[in-house]
Amino acid sequence: MVGVTAPYAGTPLPVVTLSVVGPGATRQVAGQVARRARSGDIVVLVGDLGAGKTTFAQGFANALGVTEPVTSPTFTLVREYPLDRPSGDDSPSSALATLFHADLYRLDTLGDVEDLGLAERVEDGGVAVVEWGDLGAPVLGPGVLTVRLEAGDEPDERVVVLEDGAGRWRDRWDDLVGSLAPWDPVVAVGSGRGVPTGGAPTVPDKLTSPSKQEAR
Numbered sequence: 001m002v003g004v005t006a007p008y009a010g011t012p013l014p015v016v017t018l019s020v021v022g023p024g025a026t027r028q029v030a031g032q033v034a035r036r037a038r039s040g041d042i043v044v045l046v047g048d049l050g051a052g053k054t055t056f057a058q059g060f061a062n063a064l065g066v067t068e069p070v071t072s073p074t075f076t077l078v079r080e081y082p083l084d085r086p087s088g089d090d091s092p093s094s095a096l097a098t099l100f101h102a103d104l105y106r107l108d109t110l111g112d113v114e115d116l117g118l119a120e121r122v123e124d125g126g127v128a129v130v131e132w133g134d135l136g137a138p139v140l141g142p143g144v145l146t147v148r149l150e151a152g153d154e155p156d157e158r159v160v161v162l163e164d165g166a167g168r169w170r171d172r173w174d175d176l177v178g179s180l181a182p183w184d185p186v187v188a189v190g191s192g193r194g195v196p197t198g199g200a201p202t203v204p205d206k207l208t209s210p211s212k213q214e215a216r
């Protein structure tokens with residue numbers, strides 16, 4: 001399972017909301033997240049078809065030095081990018097060795113998600129961005145950073161909501177929010193969706209969501 005730091009006992013879960021106009025800006029936001037990523041992190045991307053999940057993954061990968069094209073891993077399920085960071089890069093993410101880009105859209109059961117072994121694969125120098133990651137939430141665990149992309153008022157606008165589900169990003173949160181200043185971040189109290197309750201997951205094993213059932 002993903003390593004989870006102590007939940008925010010009695011304190012609000014941090015959520016930050018941004019208005020991001022155009023795919024280039026979404027890539028820049030992703031880059032700010034990527035530069036603060038650490039070994040073992042899983043970033044879950046949530047949003048309807050065409051919301052910008054792959055666009056976010058591209059910006060994330062580029063910021064980690066990936067120069068090859070980053071495309072949706074819909075059919076391969078997981079793409080792996082070795083990270084060869086330029087010398088002199090002392091950002092926290094510079095120790096990362098591998099980026100995993102996954103897409104859970106085609107998977108049917110939580111067992112299928114488990115078989116991808118993402119939590120284990122990121123353990124030693126890895127980081128993962130997971131499209132349709134909410135579908136695998138019970139397997140990926142509460143320690144993920146959730147990035148929700150929703151339609152905005154304009155065609156090229158996305159409302160981007162970042163939520164640190166269980167405090168894994170607590171010591172980098174203020175720095176991350178500061179880096180998002182160009183997009184007027186609004187900090188709010190979270191929903192607590194990701195916090196473990198100690199009970200068994202109530203989500204059925206079959207992955208279903210209304211938006212997943214649309215034609216693709």
Ligand SMILES: Nc1ncnc2c1ncn2[C@@H]1O[C@H](COP(=O)(O)OP(=O)(O)OP(=O)(O)O)[C@@H](O)[C@H]1O
Pocket residue numbers: 020021022023024025026047048049050051052053054055056072131155156157158
């Ligand atoms: N602010 C924005 N952020 C991201 N993408 C944007 C934005 N504005 C417009 N777009 C466009 O929206 C589309 C997003 O496509 P993308 O493949 O990233 O979505 P997706 O969420 O991965 O879709 P899918 O569920 O099919 O994998 C692109 O064509 C992109 O140019």
Ligand SMILES: [Mg+2]
Pocket residue numbers: 053054055072131
């Ligand atoms: Mg995609």
